[in-house]
Amino acid sequence: MAISEAVGQRAFAQAPRRGWATRLLEDERWLAVSLLLPTVVLLGLFIAYPFVQGVLLAITDTKVGIPGRFVGVQNFIALWYDSIFRTAVWNTFVYTAVATVFKLALGLWLALLLNRHFKGKAFTRAFILLPFIIPTVLSTFAWKWMFDPTFSVINWTLFQLGLIHGRINWLGDPDLALISVIIVNVWRGVPFFAISLLAGLQTINPELQEAAAIDGARAWQRFWHVTWPLLLPVTMVVMLFSIIQTFADFQLVYVLTGGGPANATQLFATYAYQIGVGTGLLSEGAAVSLAMFPFLLFVVVVQLLYIRRVEVH
Amino acid sequence: MIEGAKWRRWAYFYIPLGGFIFWLLFPFYWMLVTSVRPDRELYRPWMAPNYTPFWTAHPTLVHIIDLLTETLFTRWMLNTLFIAILSTVISLFCGVLAGYALSRLKFPFAGSLGTGIFITYLVPQTLLFIPLADIIRNFQLGDTPWALILTYPTFLIPFCTWLLMGYFKAIPRELEECARIDGATRWKAMTYIIIPIAVPGILSAGIFAFTLSWNEFIYALVFLSSAQQKTVSVGVTSELVRGDVFYWGQLMAGALLGSIPVAVIYSFFVEHYVAGLTGSVKG
Amino acid sequence: MARVLIRNLNKFYDDFHAVKDVNLEIRDKEFVVLVGPSGCGKTTTLRMVAGLESIGSGQILIGDTVVNELPPMDRDIAMVFQNYALYPHKSVYDNKAFGLKMRRVDRGEIRKRVHEAADILGIRDYLGRKPRQLSGGQRQRVALGRAIVRHPQVFLFDEPLSNLDAKLRVQMRVELKKLHNRLNTTAVYVTHDQVEAMTLGDRVVVMRGGIVQQVGEPLELYNRPANRFVAGFIGSPAMNFASVHVTNGTGGLRAGNTGLAIDVPAEISSRLAPYAGRDVIMGVRPEDLEVANGGDPPGLCFEALVEVVERLGAESLLDLQVGEQTMVASVEPNIRAKRGDRLRFALRPERLHFFDTKSEAAI
Numbered sequence: 029m030a031i032s033e034a035v036g037q038r039a040f041a042q043a044p045r046r047g048w049a050t051r052l053l054e055d056e057r058w059l060a061v062s063l064l065l066p067t068v069v070l071l072g073l074f075i076a077y078p079f080v081q082g083v084l085l086a087i088t089d090t091k092v093g094i095p096g097r098f099v100g101v102q103n104f105i106a107l108w109y110d111s112i113f114r115t116a117v118w119n120t121f122v123y124t125a126v127a128t129v130f131k132l133a134l135g136l137w138l139a140l141l142l143n144r145h146f147k148g149k150a151f152t153r154a155f156i157l158l159p160f161i162i163p164t165v166l167s168t169f170a171w172k173w174m175f176d177p178t179f180s181v182i183n184w185t186l187f188q189l190g191l192i193h194g195r196i197n198w199l200g201d202p203d204l205a206l207i208s209v210i211i212v213n214v215w216r217g218v219p220f221f222a223i224s225l226l227a228g229l230q231t232i233n234p235e236l237q238e239a240a241a242i243d244g245a246r247a248w249q250r251f252w253h254v255t256w257p258l259l260l261p262v263t264m265v266v267m268l269f270s271i272i273q274t275f276a277d278f279q280l281v282y283v284l285t286g287g288g289p290a291n292a293t294q295l296f297a298t299y300a301y302q303i304g305v306g307t308g309l310l311s312e313g314a315a316v317s318l319a320m321f322p323f324l325l326f327v328v329v330v331q332l333l334y335i336r337r338v339e340v341h
Numbered sequence: 342m343i344e345g346a347k348w349r350r351w352a353y354f355y356i357p358l359g360g361f362i363f364w365l366l367f368p369f370y371w372m373l374v375t376s377v378r379p380d381r382e383l384y385r386p387w388m389a390p391n392y393t394p395f396w397t398a399h400p401t402l403v404h405i406i407d408l409l410t411e412t413l414f415t416r417w418m419l420n421t422l423f424i425a426i427l428s429t430v431i432s433l434f435c436g437v438l439a440g441y442a443l444s445r446l447k448f449p450f451a452g453s454l455g456t457g458i459f460i461t462y463l464v465p466q467t468l469l470f471i472p473l474a475d476i477i478r479n480f481q482l483g484d485t486p487w488a489l490i491l492t493y494p495t496f497l498i499p500f501c502t503w504l505l506m507g508y509f510k511a512i513p514r515e516l517e518e519c520a521r522i523d524g525a526t527r528w529k530a531m532t533y534i535i536i537p538i539a540v541p542g543i544l545s546a547g548i549f550a551f552t553l554s555w556n557e558f559i560y561a562l563v564f565l566s567s568a569q570q571k572t573v574s575v576g577v578t579s580e581l582v583r584g585d586v587f588y589w590g591q592l593m594a595g596a597l598l599g600s601i602p603v604a605v606i607y608s609f610f611v612e613h614y615v616a617g618l619t620g621s622v623k624g
Numbered sequence: 625m626a627r628v629l630i631r632n633l634n635k636f637y638d639d640f641h642a643v644k645d646v647n648l649e650i651r652d653k654e655f656v657v658l659v660g661p662s663g664c665g666k667t668t669t670l671r672m673v674a675g676l677e678s679i680g681s682g683q684i685l686i687g688d689t690v691v692n693e694l695p696p697m698d699r700d701i702a703m704v705f706q707n708y709a710l711y712p713h714k715s716v717y718d719n720k721a722f723g724l725k726m727r728r729v730d731r732g733e734i735r736k737r738v739h740e741a742a743d744i745l746g747i748r749d750y751l752g753r754k755p756r757q758l759s760g761g762q763r764q765r766v767a768l769g770r771a772i773v774r775h776p777q778v779f780l781f782d783e784p785l786s787n788l789d790a791k792l793r794v795q796m797r798v799e800l801k802k803l804h805n806r807l808n809t810t811a812v813y814v815t816h817d818q819v820e821a822m823t824l825g826d827r828v829v830v831m832r833g834g835i836v837q838q839v840g841e842p843l844e845l846y847n848r849p850a851n852r853f854v855a856g857f858i859g860s861p862a863m864n865f866a867s868v869h870v871t872n873g874t875g876g877l878r879a880g881n882t883g884l885a886i887d888v889p890a891e892i893s894s895r896l897a898p899y900a901g902r903d904v905i906m907g908v909r910p911e912d913l914e915v916a917n918g919g920d921p922p923g924l925c926f927e928a929l930v931e932v933v934e935r936l937g938a939e940s941l942l943d944l945q946v947g948e949q950t951m952v953a954s955v956e957p958n959i960r961a962k963r964g965d966r967l968r969f970a971l972r973p974e975r976l977h978f979f980d981t982k983s984e985a986a987i
Contacts, residue, residue, distance in 0.1 A: 054527055071495060079464065081472035082469060141358045144354070152358075155365075156362070157607075163600060166372075169593070170369070170371055179383070215368075273465070
């Protein structure tokens with residue numbers, strides 16, 4: 029029958045009976061609970077619970093196969109006096125700081141270069157990300173081979189160019205090892221910075237640059253006064269992400285040097301592994317891991333505060 | 342804007358860009374060359390006279406063949422694939438639901454939960470691996486792929502959730518309201534209307550999650566012990582070094598082949614990957 | 625019987641009282657328009673009828689059923705949104721069929737209804753396309769079609785024409801009117817445009833600050849506005865208002881200010897008498913100001929200085945300076961006037977409105 033007739037004749041249909049589950053999920057709050065349940069369970073089980081366990085481990089003296097007794101902060105005090113631990117702390121901060129500065133500077137430079145139009149731009153952009161995409165361990169092995177004291181291609185090139193006369197023991201020389209590791213970390217991180225900063229650059233209205241140019245600003249001034257302030261939010265987020273990842277880094281050092289030579293590249297993570305898994309001193313290993321937490325918490329808080337402030341604007 | 346003389350273009354643009362590209366991509370070239378270089382050329386010290394590093398006159402597939410036949414490399418690849426796919430699926434499932442709830446529903450503690458999930462993203466695996474190893478053992482999951490399939494979501498879900506929240510927020514709420522008036526329950530409005538529209542975001546999150554799973558190392562190193570169970574990263578690291586001797590030919594072949602699946606998937610979905618990367622940073 | 629009854633409806637957003645004690649009866653098959661400036665509570669009221677907002681206090685009945693607790697899907701209503709809310713990933717056909725699929729209507733019936741609605745709205749050719757391939761007007765039709773196929777008891781419209789360009793809006797207004805005549809279904813329509821309200825509504829509800837100002841047929845609102853706000857809101861150009869002082873003069877009440885002085889007509893005197901010695905607000909519509917000819921009673925005339933002349937073709941708008949205030953008059957196109965002219969205008973007694981200065985209610 030035609031619509032007009034159908035509408036006129038129908039009385040108000042009784043609302044269909046709904047099952048209790050349907051009615052429950054109609055309520056916004058219960059729906060939210062059921063949607064978030066799997067996530068909360070997984071994260072609770074495999075992050076919150078281990079974290080608590082980690083704290084408990086760190087305040088006992090558990091070893092592999094031997095349950096521990098409560099020892100309070102003894103492990104942490106022992107670490108304080110452990111010279112290797114202190115070296116690891118120093119190394120980690122140096123590693124993080126230097127690598128981040130270089131990643132930011134080089135990443136920014138690359139982003140500025142990529143922000144122009146040239147043939148094959150999309151192609152280039154895709155290839156640039158490869159160091160970040162390819163599994164870290166695998167590409168790190170390539171670097172290890174490139175750094176190999178006997179067979180290094182880098183040494184060969186430098187020798188051919190007349191820049192060196194003997195070999196450079198990139199990974200075996202305690203003075204050079206940390207630098208070499210930083211180089212690889214920077215190599216890996218520059219693409220991430222570059223692509224993220226590039227995305228940030230592309231949201232900046234080009235008219236602002238043009239107006240500044242008309243006003244007489246030179247390239248460096250344009251960058252400093254127009255581009256950089258607008259890029260700051262993205263930069264901050266990227267940097268904070270990167271700092272956390274770098275500070276807790278493990279794979280790079282494990283593959284390249286294992287923490288040596290003579291602990292020159294020992295970091296929190298590698299030292300924790302060495303103690304906890306290598307020698308089975310679980311509690312002390314856990315203590316080393318947990319020692320990372322204060323700094324990480326600081327970085328997280330800074331990031332949250334910064335995001336809040338940006339959102340308010 | 343580099344106006345003017347051609348030399349300036351070369352100095353300020355082409356040369357630096359070329360330098361970057363060379364520096365970033367050379368190690369992969371080196372991987373490739375080493376994989377096909379015969380042993381006698383490989384182990385020629387760098388100061389020897391006939392060292393020709395940048396190419397080889399006698400490419401050989403011997404390393405690759407040895408890798409595939411004499412080691413458990415194929416097994417490792419399958420393991421890693423299995424683990425990566427399942428972790429991604431689990432993380433996407435949780436991430437889609439959580440992202441939807443946090444961005445489109447009003448309920449108490451929504452803000453704190455969102456912040457909480459964000460914070461867990463920043464608890465690195467190197468902080469948790471020791472106690473987690475114990476927990477895995479207690480659950481009888483040690484040395485099985487499930488140890489990883491259940492733990493990888495811990496760093497995949499927060500990222501997926503955060504990324505998808507951005508995509509969900511951009512969908513106008515009238516669409517859901519209309520669906521509900523049309524006769525859909527909230528659940529059906531979510532599954533029939535909102536989620537299909539967010540598919541590009543789900544794709545981005547999935548690809549990013551896949552590459553992150555493939556890249557993970559320390560959990561795989563600590564939770565897996567027998568050679569058959571290992572992932573590519575761990576297998577290459579532990580099994581291709583016999584005694585103190587590095588079998589560089591096979592190692593580089595392993596590194597090369599181990600990178601291929603990720604590179605292939607990435608190449609098909611570059612736009613989505615970049616969108617995922619930049620979305621998480623700008624979001 | 626598909627009437628909508630709203631009883632003592634209230635809505636709070638934290639401390640903000642958005643809807644204040646609204647009482648409304650929308651009769652079966654009636655087309656009622658809620659109109660008012662933004663923030664007046666009209667959309668909130670509509671959304672509460674739809675079930676998209678929770679009710680603070682009060683009751684809403686559709687038919688004879690209290691629907692306060694019913695989710696939107698169970699209220700047997702259909703809604704057309706301002707930005708169409710078409711599902712972008714579905715074709716036009718699937719957009720319209722979605723509601724029916726949710727109710728498990730069988731495929732053949734769905735096809736019949738979708739085609740029927742498509743024919744009525746003239747969108748049969750677009751059924752296979754996706755929304756992004758359609759123009760604004762076409763999308764609006766699809767949104768209408770989606771509402772029609774459901775055969776709901778009540779149609780709800782949330783400013784559906786606001787996103788269309790002016791010309792299209794006029795066209796769609798007429799089509800909507802025709803559609804309502806054909807379908808004969810109860811409808812509640814929200815808009816901020818008083819022209820839409822006047823042309824579409826069987827009855828119009830004017831709202832402001834969450835409170836219903838007046839309910840009535842369009843012409844009733846036009847001729848007998850209940851307060852100053854309704855008087856100024858309905859009609860374009862808006863009514864002229866002047867503050868005048870009421871005095872007792874020889875032969876009756878007089879009302880005047882620096883620019884004009886008139887004899888209060890007999891019909892109004894009784895109502896205005898209590899205000900002797902005080903100020904009231906006088907209102908007269910631009911179209912009710914006529915250029916005086918010799919035959920108009922002098923007690924109802926005044927002089928004005930022409931400041932601006934806007935010739936629209938069908939009428940001319942004169943911006944006038946009357947004493948200390950400005951007024952607008954809408955006059956016949958053949959009236960010759962230019963800037964600087966002094967003209968005499970006549971008022972018609974039945975077209976005068978007076979409002980209490982404090983309460984703003986009509987006197």
